[in-house]
Amino acid sequence: MKKLGFGFMRLPVLDENDASKIDLEQLCRMVDKFMERGFTYFDTAYVYHKQQSEIYLRKALVERYPRESFQVATKIPLFMVKCEEDNARIFNEELEKCGVEYFDYYLLHAMNSERFEIAKKYGSFEFLKKMKAEGKARNIGFSFHGDAELLKEMLDAWPETEFVQLQLNYLDWENPSIQAKECYELCTQYGKPVIVMEPVKGGSLVAVPEEAAKLMKDYNPDVSLASWAVRYAASLDNVMMVLSGMSNMEHMEDNTSYMENFAPLTDGEREVIAKVVEIINSSKAVACTTCGYCVDGCPKQIPIPKYFALYNAHLQALNKGFSTSQTYYANMTMYMASASDCIECGKCEKACPQHLNIIEELKNVAKELER
Numbered sequence: 161m162k163k164l165g166f167g168f169m170r171l172p173v174l175d176e177n178d179a180s181k182i183d184l185e186q187l188c189r190m191v192d193k194f195m196e197r198g199f200t201y202f203d204t205a206y207v208y209h210k211q212q213s214e215i216y217l218r219k220a221l222v223e224r225y226p227r228e229s230f231q232v233a234t235k236i237p238l239f240m241v242k243c244e245e246d247n248a249r250i251f252n253e254e255l256e257k258c259g260v261e262y263f264d265y266y267l268l269h270a271m272n273s274e275r276f277e278i279a280k281k282y283g284s285f286e287f288l289k290k291m292k293a294e295g296k297a298r299n300i301g302f303s304f305h306g307d308a309e310l311l312k313e314m315l316d317a318w319p320e321t322e323f324v325q326l327q328l329n330y331l332d333w334e335n336p337s338i339q340a341k342e343c344y345e346l347c348t349q350y351g352k353p354v355i356v357m358e359p360v361k362g363g364s365l366v367a368v369p370e371e372a373a374k375l376m377k378d379y380n381p382d383v384s385l386a387s388w389a390v391r392y393a394a395s396l397d398n399v400m401m402v403l404s405g406m407s408n409m410e411h412m413e414d415n416t417s418y419m420e421n422f423a424p425l426t427d428g429e430r431e432v433i434a435k436v437v438e439i440i441n442s443s444k445a446v447a448c449t450t451c452g453y454c455v456d457g458c459p460k461q462i463p464i465p466k467y468f469a470l471y472n473a474h475l476q477a478l479n480k481g482f483s484t485s486q487t488y489y490a491n492m493t494m495y496m497a498s499a500s501d502c503i504e505c506g507k508c509e510k511a512c513p514q515h516l517n518i519i520e521e522l523k524n525v526a527k528e529l530e531r
């Protein structure tokens with residue numbers, strides 16, 4: 161298999177404000193381009209695009225190509241598992257939504273310590289083993305958002321795990337909270353191949369400070385900023401697949417162009433990335449990937465990632481002497497809760513895969529932008 165997977169979590173949409181309205185016509189063309197260039201791995205999940213992603217995978221892929229010509233990966237949302245029977249109920253619903261009789265890769269979704277307890281309580285991994293024995297899940301594993309200590313505990317508890325999906329990118333590699341390097345090395349030690357998610361860190365590695373972008377462009381003006389990040393992940397020996405959430409044909413053309421005949425990073429390119437990491441770390445205040453996992457549980461419905469994006473832009477703009485972020489913030493808070501509405505319940509921090517100190521950062525946002 162070629163090392164690029166099509167992530168179905170940021171598909172093209174017809175309405176920017178409604179993630180469930182997927183642009184099927186554009187999606188079909190993207191799938192065709194992907195398959196035409198020899199890529200075959202598709203990654204979806206029950207919860208993506210307001211639970212529509214699996215259905216659109218069926219429409220754009222399963223109903224249009226022979227089943228053996230592609231691989232489908234999907235995931236069980238453990239926050240919806242409230243009893244042992246829910247494992248089978250959700251799995252069967254996913255088979256139906258995707259229009260398939262088996263999954264090539266089936267995962268427990270976004271594992272952390274809380275979900276590890278749910279999986280143990282309701283026998284979710286045991287259920288995956290049963291589906292594998294029945295031929296309905298050909299490879300079983302989990303996607304992971306925790307530290308290396310928890311990962312070790314899970315790999316010891318579930319030695320039948322066949323692969324692990326990790327958040328891994330050049331910025332998180334040395335991040336002491338995310339521990340991408342430690343987790344990758346642990347998987348290698350346990351002989352578990354790694355599937356990489358968020359190689360471009362939710363798009364933030366294409367919105368790098370100008371100085372960092374210039375370094376990459378000066379080194380090679382012919383390639384995109386995203387290509388540096390995707391190739392970084394794919395260059396690791398134990399990485400079997402790199403997922404990229406592509407939102408339009410331009411992303412598809414770009415990603416497939418450099419991954420069709422993939423070449424690992426050279427030493428010179430690695431040196432450029434090391435300098436880029438230094439620049440980014442010194443310029444971005446809040447390392448939010450805009451995944452949105454924090455928003456659903458917020459009792460005040462604070463649009464956390466939007467405020468962090470504004471806050472980061474504000475600080476970067478202030479470095480250049482001028483920021484309009486306070487105006488944008490004032491407009492947003494006319495119809496949304498403001499950062500200072502936070503009651504510090506902590507739900508968002510538990511949901512954040514980046515382990516951000518959201519409560520503290522919201523105070524900073526309020527201090528800077530609520531003037």
Ligand code: SF4
Binds near residue numbers: 501504508
């Ligand atoms: S800490 Fe604030 S933002 Fe986070 S969940 Fe609680 S109220 Fe919402």
Ligand code: SF4
Binds near residue numbers: 450453455512518
């Ligand atoms: S604060 Fe955390 S959970 Fe919320 S959008 Fe940012 S990275 Fe995702």
